[in-house]
Amino acid sequence: MKQITLRIAAIRELLDGILDAVTLLERAALFSSIRFLIEDxxxxxxxxxxxxxxxxxxxxxxxxxxxxxxxxxxRPASHITAATVELSSLESGLxxxxx
Numbered sequence: 001m002k003q004i005t006l007r008i009a010a011i012r013e014l015l016d017g018i019l020d021a022v023t024l025l026e027r028a029a030l031f032s033s034i035r036f037l038i039e040d041x042x043x044x045x046x047x048x049x050x051x052x053x054x055x056x057x058x059x060x061x062x063x064x065x066x067x068x069x070x071x072x073x074x075r076p077a078s079h080i081t082a083a084t085v086e087l088s089s090l091e092s093g094l095x096x097x098x099x
Contacts, residue, residue: 001095001098004091007037011038012087015034015084015087017030018080027066027067031062034059034062035059038055041055041090042055042090049093051090054089057082057086058086061082062079062083064076064079065080
């Protein structure tokens with residue numbers, strides 16, 4: 001369970017500085033790092049599980065913030081808020097499973 005907490009904390013820290021990423025290299029590094037951490041957290045989850053659903057939505061918001069996906073008419077600040085909510089939901093789902 002400690003690994004879940006550590007990885008979620010790392011994702012939160014990366015999200016805190018996400019708007020500071022300007023160059024393609026910076027944005028790609030953040031995008032890849034966050035996606036890797038999310039995938040690692042969900043590797044044992046069933047494809048249709050609650051954590052996987054939250055991970056999918058979190059990835060979509062991260063992609064939109066960093067201009068690797070469409071923005072769906074939302075501003076970056078709204079995507080950050082939504083990503084934070086999805087991350088909290090993902091954390092709750094994973095922690096419940098492993099209690």
